[in-house]
Amino acid sequence: MTAVSPFAPKRFPTLPPIDGVRLGGASAGVKYQGRPDLFMAELDPGTVVAGALTRSLTRSAPVDWCAQVLKKGTARAILVNAGNANAFTGKAGMEGVRVMVDAAAEAVGCTRKEVLVASTGVIGVKLPGDRISKAVPKLRAGLTSDGWPQAARAIMTTDTFPKGASATCAIGGVPVTIAGFAKGSGMIAPDMATMLSFVFTDASIPKDILQKITRKAVDRSFNCMTVDGDTSTSDTLLVAATGKAGNKLPKKASDKALKGFREALQQVMTDLAIQVAKDGEGASKFITIDVTGAASEKAARRIGLCIANSPLVKTAIAGEDANWGRIVMAVGKAGERADRDRLTVAVGGTVIAEKGEGVPDYDEAPVAAHLKGRDIQIDVDIGIGRGKARVWTCDLTHGYIDINADYRT
Template sequence: MGGDAPKSPFAPKSFPALPAIDGIRIAAAAAGVKYKGRNDVFLAELAPGTQVAGVLTKSKTCSSAVDWCRTVLDKGKARGIIVNSGNSNAFTGKIGEKGTKHMVQAAADALGCKPKQVLVASTGVIGVPLPGDRISAVMPTLIEALGPDNWNDSANAIMTTDTFPKLATATAEIDGKQVKIAGIAKGSGMIAPDMATMLSFVFTDANVPSAILQKILKDGADRSFNSITVDGDTSTSDTLILAATGKAGNKPPSSPSDKRLKGFVAALDAVLTDLATQVVKDGEGASKFITIDVTGAANKKSARRIGLAVANSPLVKTAIAGEDANWGRVVMAVGKSGEPADRDKLSIAMGGVTIANKGEGVLDYDEAPVAEHLKGTEVHIEIDLGLGKGAARVWTCDLTHGYIAINADYRS
């Protein structure tokens, strides 16, 4: 299915050059899980002592790979990550569990570690048994190819309906030591369980204990991957992993709020947000990238929920696709969020122009700049609740004929 849809208008002209991360070697290979003539397996070797953290789907029907990751993450350390595209191995029952174990065992054997030290993710068609032997068959090729610089190959190998690979990098200082962060991601629908799960793998040479890493990653995910939506659907396989080798040699921080971590947290946020917004920009059928800023909400959580209610509203998304400044649909979406809101305190701006203020439409607002703004590919909606200090930013894309074409006209 991947490759059938036209390339996103937001596909970058060039890709960032990701740095080598001391302690990380990566590789991609073509196992023919489903796709022909392209890489579909990604292997990462993590140096001994690498601390890991993860944020996994909350779906009650998650895949066996997600179940496996949970037990590895509980230990806080790992030696490898193995990922395939083309088959999500989700809803495959006992056979699926066997497939996951087979894949993990093959990677562990190749890397010379224990299966419980290997994180795993699968993305692609649902309900079809994973051809695990094809993945184990390419292990020698992967081990041979392991190197510090194979970022592009790796980002391409994990793609499904994505129309471009997603890479991001940043640096920071912890206690005077420079640390590097490099990450890749895939995702195109927020989810399409037979093809478009969101996966992201982020690597750093920072020395951060896993418990602290976990807290930082969870908070960062809330501000990035948990603040985006394409269609409001949630994958059975969503997986975000952060691996920290410690090779930068910084003194480990004492807590998640340790001041020396401030720069690292900001750099990690930058990488996660960069990757997350790339996923939205590759959203199925997206023609507009929409940033929604919510302020004045009862609290931060409420602000994010209101932002996501607006971002998920089919009527708001189709209005933006139609370049229609239909603030009435924004009001409706705020109202249905179930969060505290007062109709007579609510204000809405598009492209910086206030078009509804304190419960009433601004009848004589200047329409020309708003119309011009909506004709562009990046749309900004600001919602002020006028209630408290809660603020959040979320991102989404518009809902177009392209989404219907990808998800209804094509058959799986």
Template sequence: MDQPVSPLAPTTVIEPAPVPGVRLATRACGVRYQGRTDVLLALFDPGTTVAGVLTQSVTRSAPVEWCARGLADGRARALVVNAGNANTFTGLRGTSSVENIATAAAATAGCAPGEVFVSSTGTIGEFLPDARITLPLPEMAAEARADGWVAAARAIMTTDTYPKTATAETHIGGVPVRLSGIAKGSGMIAPDMATMLAYVATDAALPADVLRALLGPAADASFNSITVDGDTSTSDTLLLFATGQAGHAPVTGPDDPALAAFRTALNGLLLDLAHQVVRDGEGASRFVELRVTGAESDRAARRIGLAIGNSPLVKTAIAGADANWGRIVMAVGKAGERADRDRLAIRIGGVPVCADGLAVPGYDEAPVAAHMKGRDILIEVDVGIGQGSATVWTCDLTHGYIDINADYRS
């Protein structure tokens, strides 16, 4: 838990701007950790809508099941997140704990329990001491204020080595709109989506169905395109709240041209947060961008990218600054998608390494080896079949990952 800050961390932590209609509070409740904040309460003004993307795990946690029901209604007034205990694999008692938290938060916020969203992250299989969370909620609500996003990001950290925040100002129909968000996650990170929690709020006025239509593709191109270890958490939750206080004209639907800038800002903000998660990958020493082109479809390209990004042999080669493109060929081969071995082309750091199924004639490894020694690695792979493309981000696999996971009880 006292890991040094990742060498890939952003040099500064951004303090996101307040979002009208959102108030935040954090507290050291001693759920598991001592001497640090571990519970976040976010309160949303009446009229707030919500959309979300949840883990596809079949052993998903009680809080995730609770959120799934709330998302069907699409209305939100409060969010409660604790770190240190995932309330996963805790049976009926786990479900009761979620209900206790939602009921208590609802009483505090003056809303229905179904308008309260609950997340828990940390150790699996231990009962959640929910009274440690519910009892302080009224005091936390009284203290809640519009700023404090970095504090919120800190309160939900587990093996994270730095808080992850992002903020953006955009507009809808010429009216300024704010987006601010936080994320956590550094291991058990893979699509669908891995112990990854992310919460984004905006003051845009968007019905839940519009939020859903915007969030799905944005999540696919960000949180569902990153991987640290290929492991999928039982708890991943991405929620997007819209308080509706920006004062812009109503939108007609998800395809309203007035949403173009907002869509771009949302995509960028989620990608920013997702990259921060990869940059905090357990033990990571290099950040890797994998661009796959020439696949049968965009979906096939993403699967190929993830096969490369999840390959232990590719990831250890990158850790060793080894431009071992043979392992990339291997990973393409196992992805389960079409690829033409004899048209396959790979570039590393922009330098052609192989093409047409062969090492590039006169290939000079020196500039590639120099690139591999850097912090940011770019690998481009064209599989020679079609027009599908995707970009995936990952990190290397180092001794640090073993150090962290051979003794952390998560």
């Protein structure tokens, strides 16, 4: 068995109820035995939904389905199983989706187009849809407004801890709550179709505005996080807004009244993204990379991800080695504007390379002490512009090889 991540919190956070949302988990025995593997949420009529889906060109049938539902943008139910990704399963893929959708629609009493589904687990194995449909009526009957821990656990695959986060804010003086959870232990976990996240709020927001705010929050949270650079066939993030808070309906995404909401949603999604990186396969260190002075925010993010995805940077951190040459290398391969002679690299707050060369006689002691810790900070200033981004990842250790090379044996 895989060791629990050293970053696992002592307990799952207490998440607040969201008016209009009831949720829970159940054991359907899709693949795992003796643990919940089916998550369901029931949403009150009038709930709008936004989301972000994998850009993979080999995406799964459930993702195809969600793309259709998101166009309409209203939802009454979400049904998710773990243990089987229902990806690359040919025509049986959409058949599996149909069984899940039918079961949820019947239980909730809504149309099929109001049901979102996701599947995570092994690729290429036919989904045993009957086990899921059989479990749905009882699962639905037991949904509660505080079923967060069961729900978060039910979507886990190789995760070593469930991941939840919440925040509150106000829209035009009306209090609003956001809560959600995520699974993922790498952009791809072994054999697993991986990152899923479900976020709920009682805010009243038109779907186009919710979609815009969600997209931006994704770019600054989940899209700033990487474990191994591999892209899932099933990545799915859904944000459901029940409208029960009763705030005044905003007119546009940039509405001043939405400032608090934008920040709170960003906070929840960032929190969840960081938890995913901290549960990265084999992770022994959590790495935050701040890139400043790039040509644009996009350029900064790409440079940050290039550093975060470099196996040589990740192994150096695992080895507690301030190998800044590898960071310079990763900046160079990112393909974004950079000037060798304007780069500044700091580790743990100590500048160790600047103006195109290593800092002679920098004090190695604080850097070495920092690298012995669990939380590693890398700052890179590109020195040519004002674009900045923060990116999160974990180190690359023997644990990753153990998990991924020895998965079936």
